[in-house]
Amino acid sequence: MSLVSEGAEFAGRRVASAGYGPSIASVGDYVALMKPRVMSLVVFTALVGVMIAPGHIHPVIGFTALLCIAVGAGAAGALNMWYDADIDAVMRRTSNRPIPRGRIAPGEALAFGIVLAAFAVGVLGLLVSWLAAALLAFTIFFYVAVYTAWLKRSTPQNIVIGGAAGAFPPIIGWVAATGGISVEPCLLFLIIFFWTPPHFWALSLVRVDDYARARVPMLPVVAGPEETRRKILLYSIGLVPIGAAPWLLGYAQIIYGVSALLAGALMVAFAWRVRRERDGERAERAAHDLFAFSILYLFVLFAVLLVEGGVIGHAV
Amino acid sequence: MDEKPKGIVLSEEQKRSRRARSIAIALALGALVVLFYVVTLVKGPAVLNRPL
Numbered sequence: 001m002s003l004v005s006e007g008a009e010f011a012g013r014r015v016a017s018a019g020y021g022p023s024i025a026s027v028g029d030y031v032a033l034m035k036p037r038v039m040s041l042v043v044f045t046a047l048v049g050v051m052i053a054p055g056h057i058h059p060v061i062g063f064t065a066l067l068c069i070a071v072g073a074g075a076a077g078a079l080n081m082w083y084d085a086d087i088d089a090v091m092r093r094t095s096n097r098p099i100p101r102g103r104i105a106p107g108e109a110l111a112f113g114i115v116l117a118a119f120a121v122g123v124l125g126l127l128v129s130w131l132a133a134a135l136l137a138f139t140i141f142f143y144v145a146v147y148t149a150w151l152k153r154s155t156p157q158n159i160v161i162g163g164a165a166g167a168f169p170p171i172i173g174w175v176a177a178t179g180g181i182s183v184e185p186c187l188l189f190l191i192i193f194f195w196t197p198p199h200f201w202a203l204s205l206v207r208v209d210d211y212a213r214a215r216v217p218m219l220p221v222v223a224g225p226e227e228t229r230r231k232i233l234l235y236s237i238g239l240v241p242i243g244a245a246p247w248l249l250g251y252a253q254i255i256y257g258v259s260a261l262l263a264g265a266l267m268v269a270f271a272w273r274v275r276r277e278r279d280g281e282r283a284e285r286a287a288h289d290l291f292a293f294s295i296l297y298l299f300v301l302f303a304v305l306l307v308e309g310g311v312i313g314h315a316v
Numbered sequence: 317m318d319e320k321p322k323g324i325v326l327s328e329e330q331k332r333s334r335r336a337r338s339i340a341i342a343l344a345l346g347a348l349v350v351l352f353y354v355v356t357l358v359k360g361p362a363v364l365n366r367p368l
Contacts (some may be wrong), residue, residue, distance in 0.1 A: 022330045024330055025337070028332050061359075119348075
C-alpha cells in the first residue's frame with residue numbers, strides 16, 4: 001500500500017472517529033464551516049445582480065434576498081466540507097478546517113448544512129420569489145452533488161463544469177429583483193463561469209502536491225503543469241471578449257467597456273507570465289500573482305457594473 | 317452521602333461552547349422573527365402574494 005493511500009485512510013479514520021461525545025464546537029467553528037470568504041464573493045456578485053436589475057426593489061426585500069443567498073452559500077460550503085472531510089485532512093491548505101481538526105463532527109456539519117439550506121431556500125421563496133428560491137436550491141444541489149460528490153474526484157474538468165455553481169448568484173439576485181431572467185444576468189454568469197478555470201488552475205499549480213496527495217484529479221495532477229499553463233492562457237484570452245460583452249452588447253456603458261478590456265489585458269499578461277515562467281520560485285510566484293489578480297479582476301468588473309448600473313443607472 | 321453523577325458529564329469547555337451555540341441559535345431565530353415582521357410591514361397585504 002502506498003504512503004499516499006495510507007495517509008488518506010488514516011485521515012478518513014480520524015474523521016470517522018470524530019463526533020462521539022459532547023461537542024466542543026464554538027460559534028466560530030460553525031462560521032468557518034460556511035466558508036465566509038467564498039460567501040463574501042457570492043454576496044457581492046449577487047448584490048450586483050440585484051442592483052443592475054431594472055425597476056425598484058424595496059431595500060428590505062433586497063437585503064432579505066442577499067441574506068438568503070449568503071446563507072445558501074454557507075450551507076453549500078458546510079455540505080462541501082462534510083463530504084470532503086477525508087481529502088481536506090490530507091491537504092495542507094484545508095487540514096485546518098473544523099472537521100479535520102476534530103472541532104465539528106461530520107454528522108453535525110451535515111445537519112447544519114441541511115438546516116441552513118432549507119431555511120435559506122424556504123425564506124427566499126416565502127419572502128421574495130419562488131423562482132429565485134428554486135435557483136438557489138439548484139445552485140446548492142449543483143455545488144454539493146454535481147461538483148463536490150461527482151466531478152471533483154472524477155475528472156480534471158471538475159472546476160470547469162463545477163464553476164457554474166459559483167456563477168449563479170448574480171442570476172438569483174436579478175430574479176429576486178425582477179421575477180424573471182434576461183440576457184444581462186446570463187452575461188454575468190458567463191463572466192464568472194469562464195473566470196473560474198484560470199483562477200483555480202493558478203491555485204492548483206501552486207498546490208499540485210496537495211491535490212496529488214489527496215488524489216484529486218486537478219488538471220496539473222492529471223495533464224501536467226505545461227498543459228495547465230496552456231489552458232490558463234487560452235481561458236484568459238477567451239475571458240477578454242466575454243468580460244467586455246455587457247458593453248459590446250449595449251448593456252453597460254463605456255467606463256465598463258474600458259475597465260473590462262484593460263483588466264482583461266492584464267489578466268492575459270499575468271497568464272502569459274505563468275506560461276513563460278516554468279521553474280522554481282519564479283513559476284510559483286507567477287501562478288500566485290495570477291490567482292491574486294484574478295480576484296481583483298472579477299471585483300473590478302462587478303464593482304464598475306455596480307456603479308454604472310446600480311448608482312448611475314438608477315439616478316438617471 | 318456523596319453520589320457520583322450519572323450519564324455524560326460535560327467539561328467546562330463543553331459547557332461554555334454549548335452555551336455560546338445556544339445563544340447564537342437564539343439570536344438567529346430572533347433575527348428570523350424580526351425579518352418576517354419587517355417584511356410583513358413592508359409588503360402589507362401583498363405578503364400573501366408570492367409570485368414565481
